[in-house]
Amino acid sequence: MVIMSELTQAAPQTGTDDRHLVTWYRQMVLIRRFEERAARSYTEAEIGGYCHLNLGEEATIVGALAALEPGDYVFTNYREHGYALARGIAPGRIMAELYGRVDGVSGGWGGSMHLFDAEARFMGGYGIVGGQLPLATGAALAIDYRGGPEAVLCQLGDGTTNIGAFHESLNLAALWRLPVVYLVINNGLGMGTTVEQASAEPELYRRAAGYRMPSARVDGNDPVAVCEAMRVALDSARSGQPYLLETVSGRLKGHSVVDPARYRSTAEADAVRAGDPVAAFAARLRDQGLLDDETDQAIQAEQDAIVAEAVAFAEASPAPAVDTLFDHTYATPVPNELRRLPAEPLWGAVR
Numbered sequence: 001m002v003i004m005s006e007l008t009q010a011a012p013q014t015g016t017d018d019r020h021l022v023t024w025y026r027q028m029v030l031i032r033r034f035e036e037r038a039a040r041s042y043t044e045a046e047i048g049g050y051c052h053l054n055l056g057e058e059a060t061i062v063g064a065l066a067a068l069e070p071g072d073y074v075f076t077n078y079r080e081h082g083y084a085l086a087r088g089i090a091p092g093r094i095m096a097e098l099y100g101r102v103d104g105v106s107g108g109w110g111g112s113m114h115l116f117d118a119e120a121r122f123m124g125g126y127g128i129v130g131g132q133l134p135l136a137t138g139a140a141l142a143i144d145y146r147g148g149p150e151a152v153l154c155q156l157g158d159g160t161t162n163i164g165a166f167h168e169s170l171n172l173a174a175l176w177r178l179p180v181v182y183l184v185i186n187n188g189l190g191m192g193t194t195v196e197q198a199s200a201e202p203e204l205y206r207r208a209a210g211y212r213m214p215s216a217r218v219d220g221n222d223p224v225a226v227c228e229a230m231r232v233a234l235d236s237a238r239s240g241q242p243y244l245l246e247t248v249s250g251r252l253k254g255h256s257v258v259d260p261a262r263y264r265s266t267a268e269a270d271a272v273r274a275g276d277p278v279a280a281f282a283a284r285l286r287d288q289g290l291l292d293d294e295t296d297q298a299i300q301a302e303q304d305a306i307v308a309e310a311v312a313f314a315e316a317s318p319a320p321a322v323d324t325l326f327d328h329t330y331a332t333p334v335p336n337e338l339r340r341l342p343a344e345p346l347w348g349a350v351r
Contacts, residue, residue, distance in 0.1 A: 018288070018290055020066075021224070021285060021288075021290055022285065022290055022291065022295075022299075024062045024063070024066065024223050024281075025278075025281055025282060025285055025291065025299065026299050026302070026303065027058075027062045027085070027086055028058040028059060028061075028062050028223070028277070028278050028281060029278060029299055029300060029303045030085060030091070030303045030306060030307070031054055031058045031061060031062070031081070031082040031085055031086070032055065032058055032278050032303075033300075033303045033304055033306075033307045034081060034082075034085060034091060034094075034095070034307050034310070035053040035054055035055050035081060035082065036055070037095075037307045037310075037311060038051060038053060038081065038095070038098055038112075038257075039051075039053060039055075039253075039257050041098070041099070041311070042257045043257070046099055046314075046315075047098045047099060047100075047111075047112065048100065048111070049111045049112060049113070050078065050111075050112060050113055050127070050256055051098070051112045051256060051257040052078050052079040052112065052113070052255065052256045052257075053079070053081065053253060053256075053257065054079055054080075054081055054082035054083075055251070055252040055253050056187070056249060056250050056251050056252035056253075056272065056276070056277065057079075057082065057185060057187065057220065057249050057251070057277075058082060058277055058278055059220060059221050059222060059223040059226060059249065059277035059278075059280075059281060060185060060220040060221075060223075060226050060247045060249050060277075061082040061083055061086050062086050062223045062226075063222070063223035063224065063225070063226025063227040063230065064153065064155075064183060064226050064227070064230045064247070065083065065086040065087055065153075066086075066223070066227045066230075067227050067230035067231045067234055068151075068153060068230075068234070069149075069150070069151075070121075071121065071148075071149070071150045072121065072150050072151050072152065072153060072234075073121045073123055073136070073139050073143075073150060073151075073152045073153070074087055074120075074121060074122050074123060074152075074153050074155070075123050075124065075126070075132040075133075075135060075136035075139070075152065075153070075154045075155065076122075076124070076125045076126070076132060076155045077125060077126055077129070077131075077132060077155060077156055077157055077160070078112070078113035078125050078126065078127050079125075079157070079185075080113075080115055080125035080155075081094060081098075081112070081115070083122070083155065084105070084115045084117070084120075084122055087117075087120045087121075087122045088120055089105060089115070089117050089120050089122060090310075091306055091307065091309075091310035092309065092310040092313030092314065093105045093117075093313075094115060094310070095307075095310040095311055095313065095314040096108070096310075096313060096314040096317045097110055097111065097112075097115055098111065098112050098314070099314040099315070099317070100319060100320070101314055101317035101318060101319060101320075102317055102318055102319070102320050103313065103314075103317035104314075104317070105117050107320060107328075108317075108319065108320045109320060109328065110125075112125075113125050113126070113127040114126075114127065123135070123136075123139065129157075129159065129160055129163060130156065130160045130163045130164075130165040130166060131165075132154060132155075132156070133154060133156065133160070133165045133166055133168075133169040133182075134165055134168070134169055136152050136153075136154035136169070136180060136182075137152075137154070137169040137172055137173050137178060137180060139152050139180075140152045140173065140178035140179050140180035140237075140242070141172075141176060141178055143178075143179055144176065144177070144178055144179060149238065150179065151179040151180065151181065151234050151237045151238050152178075152179060152180040152181070152237075153180075153181050153183060153230075153234075154169075154180055154181065154182050154183065155183045155185060156182065156183070156184055156185070157184070157185055157187070157190065158184060158185065158186040158187065158188070158189075158190055158195050158199070158204060159190025159191065159193075159198065160184075161184060161199065161204050161207060162190075162198060162199060166182075167210075169182070170182065170207075170208065170210075170211045170213060170242070170244065171211055173211075173213070173242040174211040174212060174213050174242055177240040177241065177242070178237075178240075178242050179237045179238050179240070179242070180237055180242045180243075181230070181233040181234055181236075181237050181242070181243045181244075181245060182242070182243070182244045182245070183230075183233075183245050183247065184204050184205070184244065184245070184246040184247070185220065185247055185249065186204055186220070186246050186247065186248050186249070187248075187249055187250055187251035188248075188250065188251070189251060189255070189263075191255045191259075192255065192259075192261075192263040203217065203246075204217075204246045205217040205244055205245070205246035207244070208243075208244035213241070213242055213243065213244055214233075214236055214241060214243050214244075215243065215244040215245065215246070216229055216232070216233070216243075216244075216245055216246070217245075217246045217247075217248065218245065218246070218247050218248070219247070219248060219249075220247030220248045220249030220277075221248075221249050221250075221275055221277040221280060222277075222281075223277075223281060226247055229245055229247075230245060233245045249277065250271075250272035250275055251272065252272060252273065252276070282296060322341065323341075325341060326338075326339045
């Protein structure tokens with residue numbers, strides 16, 4: 001039987017769990033400050049290539065990853081800085097990767113879209129839209145084959161639900177009863193096109209019905225609601241019933257750092273800013289008596305210092321040596337692999 005639920009908001013947890021809410025707020029502030037600093041570094045040409053930020057998605061990130069076990073695996077798309085932070089990867093190593101330095105999580109060769117940390121079981125950001133879905137599904141198949149207790153969290157954007165790999169992956173996961181949760185981050189825009197203009201079924205969680213897969217839609221601006229929904233999804237996945245969870249949260253900036261988001265009206269942009277999840281969660285904690293001005297200021301200063309330290313770490317890290325350009329092209333040695341550097345002759349010396 002397919003289980004679906006409309007947009008839900010879980011009540012705040014009480015008792016001893018209240019102290020975790022402040023920790024979640026601290027993580028949300030860290031992600032916000034990190035992404036703001038990444039945007040600045042990009043405009044200062046310290047970060048190259050593409051750069052996509054999690055601004056506005058902090059509640060979804062923190063709530064979703066709080067539900068994971070340490071042994072679970074995480075696959076993301078190219079908008080993954082916040083997920084890496086919430087998974088516990090050191091901010092300095094993430095920032096160093098954005099800067100393209102050797103102390104980055106991918107040795108400086110991956111950049112913003114390709115963070116990876118096997119120890120944290122953070123299995124990478126992927127620059128190809130939907131590229132992570134078959135790999136995450138394959139990881140879930142490996143877990144099932146070994147009979148392990150782990151689950152896979154596969155994050156994707158709303159636009160990814162329109163590509164073939166999405167449907168193929170959900171179909172196989174449902175057929176083989178794999179331990180995987182597909183987390184759709186619905187910020188209302190696939191790059192610059194609204195979900196309503198791109199998806200015949202804009203309530204994306206309903207797409208799971210085609211695969212007899214349980215699904216739900218949750219308020220992505222509420223970390224508590226996201227965490228509770230993710231726990232349900234993970235329990236389902238571990239029991240052999242993969243799950244599709246859709247979280248609805250706005251995107252505070254454009255698709256990438258260089259996108260001015262002119263496809264949004266002023267009213268639309270104002271509405272997204274009014275729903276800022278970091279400010280909303282701070283207000284909620286104040287209402288519950290868990291946060292005051294002094295504590296909030298201390299948290300802000302603490303996270304600012306962490307980000308400043310991460311930038312200093314990145315700046316002090318050296319760039320990769322040119323002669324390592326072709327390292328890790330293949331996972332294992334390949335006969336006759338071409339390792340010619342740019343401008344070098346294809347065969348032999350220049351006469």
